[in-house]
Amino acid sequence: MLDLLIIGGGPVGATLALALRDSGLTCRVLDARARGGLGAGDRTLALSHNARLIFERIGIWGQLASVTPIRTIDISQKGGFGITQLTAADAGVPALGYVVRYGELQTVLDAALAAADIPVDFDRKADAVATQPDPADRADCVRVTARSASADAAEEHATRLVVVADGSGEALPGIHRRKIDYHQHALTGLVTASAPRPGVAFERFTSDGPVALLPFESGYALVWTVAPERATDLLAMAGADFLAALQEHFGDRVGAFTAIAQRSAFPLSLQFAPEVTGWRSVVLGNAAQALHPIAGQGFNLGLRDVWSLAQALLDATPDDIGSSRQLAAYSRTRRVDRWAGVGLTHGLVHAFAGEQPLLAAARGLGLTILDSIPLLKRAFARTMLSGLR
Numbered sequence: 001m002l003d004l005l006i007i008g009g010g011p012v013g014a015t016l017a018l019a020l021r022d023s024g025l026t027c028r029v030l031d032a033r034a035r036g037g038l039g040a041g042d043r044t045l046a047l048s049h050n051a052r053l054i055f056e057r058i059g060i061w062g063q064l065a066s067v068t069p070i071r072t073i074d075i076s077q078k079g080g081f082g083i084t085q086l087t088a089a090d091a092g093v094p095a096l097g098y099v100v101r102y103g104e105l106q107t108v109l110d111a112a113l114a115a116a117d118i119p120v121d122f123d124r125k126a127d128a129v130a131t132q133p134d135p136a137d138r139a140d141c142v143r144v145t146a147r148s149a150s151a152d153a154a155e156e157h158a159t160r161l162v163v164v165a166d167g168s169g170e171a172l173p174g175i176h177r178r179k180i181d182y183h184q185h186a187l188t189g190l191v192t193a194s195a196p197r198p199g200v201a202f203e204r205f206t207s208d209g210p211v212a213l214l215p216f217e218s219g220y221a222l223v224w225t226v227a228p229e230r231a232t233d234l235l236a237m238a239g240a241d242f243l244a245a246l247q248e249h250f251g252d253r254v255g256a257f258t259a260i261a262q263r264s265a266f267p268l269s270l271q272f273a274p275e276v277t278g279w280r281s282v283v284l285g286n287a288a289q290a291l292h293p294i295a296g297q298g299f300n301l302g303l304r305d306v307w308s309l310a311q312a313l314l315d316a317t318p319d320d321i322g323s324s325r326q327l328a329a330y331s332r333t334r335r336v337d338r339w340a341g342v343g344l345t346h347g348l349v350h351a352f353a354g355e356q357p358l359l360a361a362a363r364g365l366g367l368t369i370l371d372s373i374p375l376l377k378r379a380f381a382r383t384m385l386s387g388l389r
């Protein structure tokens with residue numbers, strides 16, 4: 001019997017397996033994607049300083065080639081007053097964050113799992129996880145069935161604890177998830193500009209939703225929130241027309257936009273599991289909470305789930321792995337940070353939407369206050385980097 005079966009070897013599941021590599025626990029990872037493939041569409045991720053520390057501890061940080069630091073975040077609203085800048089000095093860290101490519105991160109994590117001899121079964125979709133103990137089963141364990149897309153036969157695994165990091169939570173039917181559809185898409189791409197400001201990320205709030213430019217290599221990673229129909233139009237537009245539309249929307253804070261590549265669109269919703277544990281099971285990462293990318297919090301929050309669970313498993317006696325006592329303690333540890341992450345992103349989506357003059361004035365005032373009180377700025381920057389505990 002395994003101590004731990006991880007369903008989903010995406011960035012969250014793979015990081016957990018690597019964090020437990022020297023623990024002596026027996027662990028196996030199942031992933032529905034093909035070896036070398038990607039589970040979710042490629043995108044750039046803004047990682048917090050905390051995320052960097054976790055990747056340093058599991059020994060993969062130095063292997064990421066495309067890391068671009070964010071030293072300043074410039075926050076403004078289109079058509080209204082109020083602007084603020086958060087700097088690395090405000091937060092007392094060398095950089096506020098780092099932009100990496102999801103695809104490169106996954107490749108590096110896959111290589112680290114192979115180098116550590118952690119068994120990973122690719123092309124294995126978990127499709128039946130027991131959610132109740134079977135009275136006829138003498139072994140106190142969860143049974144999980146997995147199938148390959150290329151073979152009819154199913155495999156069964158027995159484990160003390162099943163960790164669901166499948167990005168959606170669908171592999172564990174017993175966990176209830178609330179869903180709020182934002183009726184918006186995130187249009188992403190890589191854009192270059194005539195007057196880039198190295199190390200500066202821009203978060204600009206507009207009545208259609210936020211638009212972010214994250215410094216990435218010599219240009220920017222774009223995350224532009226738009227209505228679904230507008231996303232379809234923008235994806236189909238000729239490059240020059242797209243750049244003109246972006247210029248009109250974003251303004252000229254980085255000069256003229258000169259090229260766009262790798263356009264994609266992702267539907268946006270908030271999905272949140274109020275309870276993240278069940279019988280000998282836990283959901284984490286996007287399976288526990290999928291957030292609007294407005295403040296680049298989703299994966300960073302998922303990594304904090306990983307770190308807390310890894311600490312709980314490292315501190316446990318063998319009999320305690322997957323016990324209701326252990327899972328209840330883990331769930332309590334994560335409660336405040338998870339709710340704060342959801343509240344922050346959902347609150348920002350609403351606070352910065354809409355064109356009413358009073359609301360625009362309140363937003364401007366908020367940004368001006370944040371800009372003029374260094375202690376408040378520092379607290380805000382620290383919350384964005386490390387979450388709430």
Ligand SMILES: Cc1cc2nc3c(=O)[nH]c(=O)nc-3n(C[C@H](O)[C@H](O)[C@H](O)COP(=O)(O)OP(=O)(O)OC[C@H]3O[C@@H](n4cnc5c(N)ncnc54)[C@H](O)[C@@H]3O)c2cc1C
Pocket residue numbers: 007008009010011012013030031032033038039040043044045046047124125126127165166167168171186188223266284285286287293295296297298299300301302
């Ligand atoms: C446009 C956009 C921009 C974003 N920007 C940021 C950002 O700047 N900063 C940030 O922190 N976050 C950001 N996020 C969120 C971030 O992408 C996610 O939080 C992160 O990818 C979650 O990782 P995960 O491992 O939980 O899930 P995934 O990345 O979805 O990985 C899940 C894995 O599980 C596998 N799987 C699925 N089902 C099964 C099954 N039944 N059996 C076995 N395996 C299975 C899949 O193949 C995949 O490998 C952004 C998201 C979007 C959409």
